[in-house]
Structure formats: C-alpha cells, structure tokens
C-alpha cells in the first residue's frame with residue numbers, strides 16, 4: 001500500500017499508528033504526483049472536498065492513471081450538511097472555509113461540500129462510472145475510470161508497466177490519500 005500526503009507531520013502520525021512494513025508513506029503534492037505503479041484501489045478520505053473545482057478533471061485523471069485494469073476509486077467526504085459546522089467564506093476564487101487552530105492562528109482552506117447528485121453528474125461527464133450515496137452527513141463513492149484509460153494502460157510503456165502485470169497476477173495494491 002502507498003499512503004500519500006503533502007505534510008511530513010501527517011505522514012509521521014500515520015506511520016506511528018500503522019507501523020507496517022507493507023505500507024510505503026510518500027510525501028508528495030497530489031497535484032504534481034505521478035504514480036509509478038498501478039493499484040487495484042485508490043482510496044481517499046476527506047480529500048476531495050479540498051480539491052479546487054478547476055483542478056478536479058486533472059485530479060481524476062491522476063486517479064485514473066494510478067488504477068490497474070479493473071481498479072476502482074473509493075472515496076468518502078463531507079456532504080452539504082457539514083457546511084453548518086464550518087465558517088464558510090464567500091467571494092473567493094474557490095469555495096472556501098476558515099479554520100481556527102487552538103493557538104489562535106487562522107487559515108483559509110479550499111472546502112467544497114459536494115452533493116451526491118452534482119458530483120455524480122460531474123464524474124459521469126468525465127466518463128467515469130460512479131455510484132455515490134449519502135451516509136449520515138457524509139457521502140461514500142465508488143468509481144471506475146473511463147475505458148480510454150484502460151486502453152491506454154494496455155498499450156502504454158512506462159514505469160507503471162510491471163504494476164499492471166502484477167495486478168493481472170491477482171496481487172492487490174492500494175493507494176491512500
């Protein structure tokens with residue numbers, strides 16, 4: 001399993017909790033990261049809501065590029081009801097909220113409260129096969145990439161090549177954001 005995050009502190013916390021030799025922790029900006037291998041599952045929790053809408057198509061392309069043939073993306077995040085618990089900011093280039101830390105510092109973060117219908121429609125428009133359902137105040141989704149990515153994967157040479165053959169042999173890899 002490969003666990004990706006941009007923050008060294010977050011990775012250190014995760015590493016201390018998991019302490020498994022089968023998990024590779026990777027410090028990377030997901031907007032720049034290019035997968036070196038392919039995975040049966042790409043999982044991301046409470047990350048999609050931080051992706052600026054204008055960057056969503058490229059982000060989903062990255063996810064597709066990380067998936068082995070037959071692989072799926074699984075994701076969970078805050079739904080619209082969670083907005084009531086945030087200081088939502090308006091008139092910014094992307095949907096945003098204000099977060100206050102215990103030390104008094106304040107940060108503006110990108111925060112998109114996706115609703116199931118719109119997210120389903122947006123992903124479908126990008127060619128993904130997707131099922132998303134509400135779960136309490138959250139949503140959980142499972143999505144398969146457009147077939148053009150499968151075709152490209154089968155013909156493309158590159159660093160992910162060996163991963164495809166390993167995936168075909170039935171080994172499971174997971175990537176977590």
Ligand SMILES: C[S@@+](CC[C@H](N)C(=O)[O-])C[C@H]1O[C@@H](n2cnc3c(N)ncnc32)[C@H](O)[C@@H]1O
Pocket residue numbers: 004005006007010028029030031044045046047050177
């Ligand atoms: C709300 S947290 C979710 C963390 C974890 N998935 C969980 O469910 O506990 C969002 C995470 O995204 C990370 N992050 C923010 N920008 C990033 C980027 N450009 N690339 C990779 N990770 C990023 C943050 O460091 C943070 O750990």
